[in-house]
Amino acid sequence: MRTILIMGPGGSGRTTLAAATALTAAREGGRTLVLGTDRTDTLGAALGVPTGPKPVEAAPRLTAWRPDPAGDFRRDLAALQDRASSALDLLGASHLDPEELTPLPGAGELALLRALRDAALSDKCDTLVVDLPPAPEALALLALPEELRRYLRRLLPPERQAARALRPVLGRLAGVPMPTEWLYETAARWDLELAAVEAVVADRGTVVRLVAEPGPAGDDMLRTARLGLALRGLRTDVVVANRVLPEASPDTWLAGPVAQQRKTLEEWRETCAVRTVAHLGRDPRGTDDLTALAVPGTEQAAPAADWPVTDRLGEDGVLVWRIPLPGAIREELDLVRRGDELLVTAGTFRRILPLPSALRRCTVDGAALRDGELCIRFAPDPKLWPQGR
Secondary structure, three states: OEEEEEEOOOOOOHHHHHHHHHHHHHHOOOOEEEEOOOOOOHHHHHHOOOOOOOOEEEEOOEEEEOOOHHHHHHHHHHHHHHHOHHHHHHHOOOOOOHHHOOOOOOHHHHHHHHHHHHHHHOOOOOEEEEEOOOHHHHHHHHHHHHHHHHHHHHHOOOOOHHHHHHHHHHHHHHOOOOOOHHHHHHHHHHHHHHHHHHHHHHOOOEEEEEEEOOOHHHHHHHHHHHHHHHHOOOOEEEEEEEEEOOOOOOOHHHHHHHHHHHHHHHHHHOOOOEEEEEOOOOOOOHHHHHHHOOOOOHHHOOOOOOOOEEEEEOOOOEEEEEEEOOOOOHHHEEEEEEOOEEEEEEOOEEEEEEOOHHHHOEEEEEEEEEOOEEEEEEEEOOOOOOOOO
């Protein structure tokens, strides 16, 4: 299955282009599902069909679905209360009724991740188009499965046999019951669900399509988004420059904005693939307007290359780990080696990368940023590498 994640700043026409991309994919002949996240149903307005918690047919071979964060939150918390009822009773806590529950911040993001997983695991569509939240929230959302799995493994490690055996003793010493088996089972279930989402995001058939208006604000978003995506190992297949004004317009007042857009587009084309979508002079509504936008089809969504890459340099056995970081600034980069992991900070983004087995037996010998690529040198540690006779 092909998955296209549509990302861009708020107000850039991201949702409209997600609908247009899904419509194009459906007309190319594939069964297509488009997921929306906007509470005001901007997706439904663009398609001309109201969307909601249940999938609806928006066009031939095109289904639209807008997950319900409130319903998912109530069901999850109710199930958690049932499983933890003994602990809650011991603490004297009152149970909450599902009707009185209001979704907490983050419930929408978790509902979208679950919908993304369910859609990817089903066999009912060939192409999945996801209208992500605005760019800053989307970057955090794409990082969430990996980070939550890390937290779960630290707080409730799967290697729990010793804890299980010692739980009665520890409970008597501490005076309070230790975590019961259901807690570890819940953590294991969450880990499996997060792993499924992480697999969809990291799949070679998953790409990110960036949407922005050519101009200063769109340029800033594009630089930030490409850096954040690269650190996560994600690639963009194409940058869609939206609402491009006509060059030969009789309106003289458009000369300034047109020149600004032209300059921005020239700069974008130097570093990435760009497709332009003309300004219709109105907000696109319905399938006819979406067709008139002529958005890129799914054939341009090329699989991402393997990342990172390890090369051997010279006869001294030095290894170089190459991490693409387009738009990174040397002064905003930071590297910390911690055991078998490397903590990489690039601007406002941070990721903890596990080192390949070969690099775990090396020491960091230096790093450099060249042409948007972070090159980290590793020298073999004689104490850890096998010695020849």
